[in-house]
Amino acid sequence: MFVPRPHLCDVLKREQCRLQLLCAPAGYGKTALLREYLRGEAVWMSLGGLPQTLEGLSKMLAGQLGLAPETVPDALLALLDSRDLLTAQPSSLASQLPQGNAINCGSLPTSDRASPGSENPTLRLVFDDLPAQMPANLNHWFDQLLSLRNPGLQVLVTCRQRPEWNLPQLMLGGQLLELDARQLALRPDEFESLVSVLMPTADIRSREKLWHQTAGWCAGVRLLPSALLGAYLERELLARLNDEQREVLYGLAHLAKASADLCQQLWEEQQGARVFRSLLDAQVFFVPIDHQPGWFRLLPAVSQALQDRLSGVPLNRLRLRACQLLGVLGQVDDAVEQALSADQPEVAASYMERLWLSWILSERHLDRFIDWRERIEPQLLQSSSRLIYLCAKALLFSGRLDEAEECLQRLGRFCPLPDRKRNQRLLANWQALYGTLHTLRGNVEQARLHCHAALRYLTVQDWLSVLLCHCTLARIDMQTGELNEAQVLLEHSLELARRQGSREAEVLVNTDRVRLLLLQGKSALAHSLLRTELAQLTGSRTQPYPLLGRLLFLQGELLLQQGRADEAEQVVQAGLMQVRDCCAPFVLNAYLLLSEIASRRHDQEQAQQLLCEAERRMHWGRIDSACYQGPIELQRNRNGFRDQGTDIDVPAVARMPDYQDGLTPREVSVLKLLAEGMSVREVGHRLFISVNTVKTHAKNINVKLGACRRTQAINSAKAMGILA
Template sequence: MTAMTLCLDRPGFLPRLSSHHQSRPRLSEPLLASVARVRLICAPAGSGKSALLTECLLQAPVACEVRWLPMAGATLSVGEFCQRLTQALGLAEYVDESGLIATLAHWSTPTWLFIDDYARLPDPALDALLDRLLAVSSPALIWWIGTRRRPQCNWPRLLLGDELYECESTTLALTQHEIAGALRHLAPEQAGHVATRIVQRTGGWCAGVRMALLQKCDWSQSIQPQQRVDTLLDYLQHELFSSLTPELTEAWRVLAHLPRFNAELCEHLLGAGEGALHLRTLHALGCFIEPWNDSPHWLQIFAPLARVMREEQWPSARSWHRRACQWFSAEQDWRSAFEQALLAEEYETAVSLLQHFNFEHLFEEQTVVLLLRLHECHSEELTLSTPQLIGLITAALLFAGRFEQAAHCIGQLSRFMPQPSAQQEKQLIARWQMLQGWLMHLQGQMAPAREYFRQALEELAVDAWPARLLCLSGQTQQALLCGDLELAHGINREALCLARAQGSLLFEGLLELDHAQVLEQRGAPARAENLLLSIEQLLSHRAERPTPLLGRIALRRGRLALYMGREQQAADFFCKGIEDCLRSHDKRVLYGYLGQAQLAANRMDYAQAFERLREAERVMQQRQIPDTVYRGALLQLSSQFWLQQGRPQLAQEALSRVLRHYQPPEALQAPPATVELIPRIQYLLILAKAYMHCEEDLLGQLEPLLKQAQSGGALTLEAELHFALAEVASLQQQPFRLIEHRELGCRIVQRANLDGVRHQFSLLPSNFFPEEKEVSLASSESFECASVLSRREQQVLELVALGDSNRQIAEKLFLSLHTVKTHVRRIYTKLAVERRTHAVAKARLLGFKL
């Protein structure tokens, strides 16, 4: 509701907007532009319906009369409604229903009639009257209706006649940009960050956002102040529960404690014949019930409200969760049954349900979090009572980056030796080898991990295909870390064929992430992006949202977008990936923060870049993740930023320290998600030495890295190394080498769509990329170059630039091979160069068109 004020240029009292009102032109402009004579805004309490109607009212045409009818949700009789409507329209005397219908049918004065907060409780007689009035009223009268429930009118008829415009309830939520606009007292960057936290906590619900702003943005904090909770509960008591019967209030509270529900579950919980009716009634009354994950079959209570209700003490909640567990078990929805058993504190039941789980369940919503919670809160006798349970708990711990606990769990498998048969014993050992291999792999110990994966694959039975797929994925990542892209691609294809043969879309998605990493290394980010988009679309059709998998896909797509220079797209992906990874306790959330830091550095906002790195470190430490997982990546990116800022001493010290961990005698491998980490550390360290004017042969140190990248087909890394060579050549006053490697790097960038790589190196101090003025100066020397070389020598040089050999040039120009060699030697002499690439670079520098 909005306050009322006397409007001098219009008759009667009209609403006014709050001083804190945040306009929503994205909603008001389509409403104002619509030609429909009925404009309906149906949404739950606190959605900002009245404010939106008022915003439109204040923009009414001057020649149009404006009438405001506030109903405050009251259910009026037909006679009372006619009387209130007569008064609102300014009619001289009261008219009954038939007279009102006749009056509206012949209405000629352009008028906007606003009905604010239409009757909240169903009343067939009142709805029927409204339906008749809407059907016969004159086009001169525009109806604006704000309501919590959808009246029982003939909306399809109005819609088909292009006479109805309905504002979707979900669009009423405030966006991050709109909330940030209300935080004028904060700096823009801080306002955006706080607005993001408020959106995450409130879903943009207008009343929730208003409470956050009134209480100095406490909703943006991770700790919820009791004052805010009390305010919200008091709001719900007056705006929701006061209009419901005790039975409906109890039903709503039960539903708020469930992550999802449907009519069948309501029938089981609330009583046969009553549960589905209660659900329909609550839905019709606009009680914050919405689709769950866009599902056509499942519903949920609006998440921010459900979260607050679950945090309140409610003694009877356990019994409802127990009954929900029974229903989900009967439906063989084991993950949901397991979750409800945990909420009911029926831990033995929860453990018994885990016998139905396999590794695929780890990719489903909250499974890892639930397993970790169970393991942390209860004894090993309960959670590690079978080899299958040990496998699940260990996989969850590895996923979350808790390697010490994972090693302890793996050791517990020895309690189950010997097995009843030799075959069973072999399978148990093979599963132990798979888990031990992944532990070694994630800890950076490549040699033992490789051997464990090999041995496990030799023994794992056909029906142990999930374990086989995990071994193959580990081998793919190890091949990537070794720079053997062909081997990585071959192993990945084998794994994908097995996953598809088993019909496992979740494992297929996991393996496509490895495939995308292969394509990324080969310099095909666009192909990798299309691949991940396709698998994400397939995964989105699943009833259960695979949050852990989608989070990793979002982070990888953000990285690819960053490579291609699509920074806004990358920012969106990183934000989404961080949200999903935090929810599922995935250690790879690190790469979302690293991506955000890189985006900030690209804007030269180094304060924000280092803040993102500090946040990444804080989250890693908070989640008890070993520093071997994140320290190298953090220091590598920090050093890159220090070099861009002109602080090579800091970079040299940090890079030298971290590189020791990846060289003998320790010789750890890089984390699997950053297969290019070690060569990047190496070339950044060489750049730092170049900035410090080191006397070493730095170009010679970079050449082996370039050859290794070229031999492995790592096109993205090859482009980076060409630019690194150009940077060092620039610092060492070697213009020919600079031009040669800059040109080679730029060709890769153009061919592979790696604009982000070029931009990253343009931020370095020398910025060796030519600007327009440099090109114009060079072009002034083109005549000089043309006059130095004969016409035949120019023809030979053009073919040299195309990459032709001397023999190919001889064939194309109908010359002898000896003559071509003579021309090439003369070109070298005239341009003062010694190599073909130097000749081409020098000619281009002088402006020669090749």
């Protein structure tokens, strides 16, 4: 199936450089892209990755140009340097060639016969699937070709390994456009269109899994579901590698990441660093790891297809050695993974103790930690207060509240510590997590008590617990309408996150700041802050990043508030691509938004199916019902209410389930008094709260009930049984 790539064609058309180089592994659609872009208007040479000589290539090019086969390479360069190549008549052009050579101008596309002064190339030469290695004289000939003065000449090359040409000089002169696997990979929308044809019945979860296995690799998308990927790699990849390269590659298929240093120590006798660099040069599906210079990962689909090439004792020996080396290199999480894969849970638990507490805050690690917890005996994870604390935090962030509480209770075994200050800090960290636990369960006053108690004894070393308390208290303040207090807490949290250099913590704080700005009526600032965070996180990431997914869900919510349902749906689907297998409660937001969009389109069946999928995903993640039942039921009621013919405008559907699951008792009280016809001032007087606080409660009520006006909120509340 052909996938149109208009955005890449636009890039090729816009960047009219001397050399346009498409360098990527097999199956990224390099040839198809050039055919789409050129539409036959080029001199095309299919090299098939086969070894070439200067004489053989010259003969092929001469034939394509309509010249005599014996045309010498230098004569070809002289002809290609002629500005009159396509404007001259055949007779006059033939006279410019050495005796015995002739050219058939009819073999060249007439549309490329540019008029004098035209900015478009007059002749495009395509060298498709250039071989990885070429003799020195052939590389020298290409350097000469690329340095010709003829402005009407353009060279387009597809290859799997960067050629040994003077590319830096071309780049300095603005004469090089290079597209690699990152640019050539399918975008999410292109992926969706392809999968819709190949797998029309695939559910969201299957699509997400396929996306993250292939990362937009077109051949992988088409072949992985059919179990033909192994045969494809055998022909297109392994057949081009030598024995040393294959040996190292089969081992790396079992490692989550690799570097030259790691490979040197794992395969010292084979000069592993040299072999690894040769694999990188050969474009063997290695992808740079975000923010870890020098580290790469093998594309998951390729890794999966190659893992059966190494097994048994040799594999176990490799894993144990890799575990030791990864720990020394500071890659503690990967050392844990290798220890578990080698059936060494004691070693894994010892490495887990070395993890920074902030490690879990980067949400891409949350599922990984939970998975380890399932694979290690409970007694090992209860052997130290640090391991118990890590487990409690991971469970809490995953919405598994009962299990988190059990973990926290086990910390009592380690109290009191001999040192009074250490004992106070341990208790304070314990209370910080309890404050979050009570917030998620809706016990606001208990949450406040625990957070304030914790803050008395937490130190700079406990910055993450301080930040957790501040954010928890800020969310409570937003819920109760104390927006100024929430703003102060979030500003302190933002400063703390920045001083600690934690980008993940800063993003999470700014997510709450966006919601606070919306409650304060500062919509423009909220949108600006969200755009800034998205711009900084999006970049060129190659791995799923749940934190980015969280931001995309928030962006989808804001787009839906503006009535831009189609754009909101695209953004939310892109966010789901970032949270495959993620077990955090915030994933619920995506399904609530998609359900609301389907409901607005009067597709009630799809709307209800999405809510069922949301519930299934929450069950699968073993997430406490307090985190999802209320929002799902509220959305079901909305969908049903709309189906009865009532037009409900829902400015904001998805919410952070940890502080906006439903109407609070105070909000219900406010709504009841408003329903009785009281003014805002009268309600404030009756409840002993300020007018501004009443207005904030009213705004929150409208958001939660999907109403624009007070009368809509009252009608919705009556339909849902909130008001009698």
